[in-house]
Amino acid sequence: MNPLSSSQNQSILFEELEKLKNSFSFENKEIEKEFYKKNSYLFATTSASLFRLLPQIPYSKHKSIFEKLFFNLQLLNLEEKYVENFAENFEIIDTENSLNKAQQGQPFLFCCFHTGAYSIIPALLANNYLDFGFLSNKTLTEKKGTHFLEVHRNYCKKHNIKSTIQLINVEENKGIWKAIRMLKEGKSLIVYADGNTGSNYSKKESQNTVRVNFLGENLQVRQGIAFLSYMCNIPIVSIISSRDFSKEKPNLKRKYTLLPAIYPPNFTDSKPKKDKISKEEFAEQTMQKLYFFLEKEITKEDKISEWEGWIFVNKFFEQLQKPISRANIKNSIKINTSLIDTKKAPYIFNEERFALIESAKNTLFDKFTYRFFPASDLLYEIITYFSVPKKLYLFDETQTDNEQLEKNSNSSIFIHSNSKLQLSKTIISVSILEKLIEKKILIQYK
Incomplete structure (x- = not known):
């Protein structure tokens, strides 16, 4: 059986996109009610995060944000399935030519977030003929590891691209050493700054955290990215992914913006530092910068629902169970007992x-x-x-x-x-x- 052509694939993709879009139209109240009953926990945590971090958004908009967010979660599966069709429509903004530098042997820590079409960022690196590692956790490795590697392998084979990927479980004892070895070999790594949805992360169980301010709330976040950068003298380049929903018809364009690099203090190509800073100071400053990048992106009105983190950001709150004074709390009225x-x-x-x-x-x-x-x-x-x-x-x-x-x-x-x-x-x-x-x-x- 002959494989489908790119145009045939695209035609099928458009049909699936339209079908996915229609599934969120909710033909009647019963369908909508069943949807929210089935996803009651996810909507509750999303709504709670919006109240806490974006209290200026009224509750009346929470459902529409959640529906768009849930749509985007389903869209990730189609983007992985039809990665070649989306890859043909990549729009890349790389002002410092980081991808070109990586081709020439300069390794980077490509720092990503759970926004937009983040799951097909490996195709972006593959298109630049890079060998790279992908830092993951145990849950994600076991659930999607084989599929993830197969998608990359098939994509490279079909387009005659020389690019290899190594999935690294950082929760393994030797995981971090595998990552360090790849960096020393001149290979870049893909890492996520805003956690993994499938992880059982708990700040109480992890000593590798640092405080950052995010939308007015203190979070305790992992600082391994910054430590790797500092110890291995490797710059960090953040990649912001976004989709274009400006048109009624399905749009295959996926935009990737590579932000200016964050350099460790001893990096030779960076501007000389007057005062050297410690590993801990660098980690605190770096993670705060990364979360500022994320904050700036997801507070754009059309990008709020593109961040998957609304579902799980509560795992990182420094104080989880505390009264919320910032939210728009309605005053209730007691029953008049007379x-x-x-x-x-x-x-x-x-x-x-x-x-x-x-x-x-x-x-x-x-x-x-x-x-x-x-x-x-x-x-x-x-x-x-x-x-x-x-x-x-x-x-x-x-x-x-x-x-x-x-x-x-x-x-x-x-x-x-x-x-x-x-x-x-x-x-x-x-x-x-x-x-x-x-x-x-x-x-x-x-």
């Missing part, structure tokens, strides 16, 4: 602050403090009941039916301590509602 206007007092589940993670064991997630709480069957029913605004038509079980009807006909009713509310299946006391309102799980709908 009078309540049944026509003007609808309440609703506070989905801006809380998320119901639906699974075998339902969980309530507080986006502002990153705390998880078990959701009992009763709490689940209350949240479901108040998923849309509901007026509090309360009744006092000590009254007769006639008295109750007379009370409900008025615009307001007196609330006794033993007043009740009929849910879909259960009757609950007003004291339970008061506690939920006090904790801002239920808020008055305006």
Whole structure:
């Protein structure tokens, strides 16, 4: 069987792109509801990260950002599958000619981020006939290592490109030494500064971290990139990847911007330093620069949803569980225990602050403090009941039916301590509602 031509591949690619795009159109509310139920945890962590790092973005925009983000995650698979079609449309901005220098034997630490079409950056290096290493972790190596190497090998074979890639698991004992050996051989490395989505990274388990400020929040991030640069005297070149969604039709253009190099203090080609700095100082300054590059890119309005890190950046927060003063927190109103206007007092589940993670064991997630709480069957029913605004038509079980009807006909009713509310299946006391309102799980709908 003859392999498909590039034009045939492109035609199939456009069909798959259109199919992927249509899958996020949500033909009806039920499809949308099922999507968010299935991805409730990912949306909750994304929304929490947006609240914490970009509080100026209202909650009403969180869903559209998440849908675009999820679309981009699926798009990565197509970019890997049809890498040659995208590679033909690479737009490269390399003001310092770093790729040309790498061809001539100067190794670099090519620092990437989880933005744009980051997964096909190896094709960018292959197109420049470079032999290079790819630093990974155990999870990614085991899950995608074989596939990753096969994609690169097939791409090079089809286009008659001489380029080899070595996957290096840095969590292995000898992983870092393999990386150092490659650099000494004049081969470059691809590294990621903003963590791996598949890793079980915990700042408590790692001593190799440094504090950086990112969008006003302190993060503890790995500093291995900076240490490698310092110890091996290798410059760091950041690669920013982005897509072009300016047109209605699918666009295959993928843009890669190679930023000016960050040089270690003893690098011969860099400007002489007046004062030498320590390895720790260089690591702190370098990682802060790298995260500044990332911050500058993802705060562009059309690039927010291109960063995969909204899902997992909470792993790097220096203080995870703390009150959030920067977020736009709505003030909830307590139930007036004397009078309540049944026509003007609808309440609703506070989905801006809380998320119901639906699974075998339902969980309530507080986006502002990153705390998880078990959701009992009763709490689940209350949240479901108040998923849309509901007026509090309360009744006092000590009254007769006639008295109750007379009370409900008025615009307001007196609330006794033993007043009740009929849910879909259960009757609950007003004291339970008061506690939920006090904790801002239920808020008055305006």
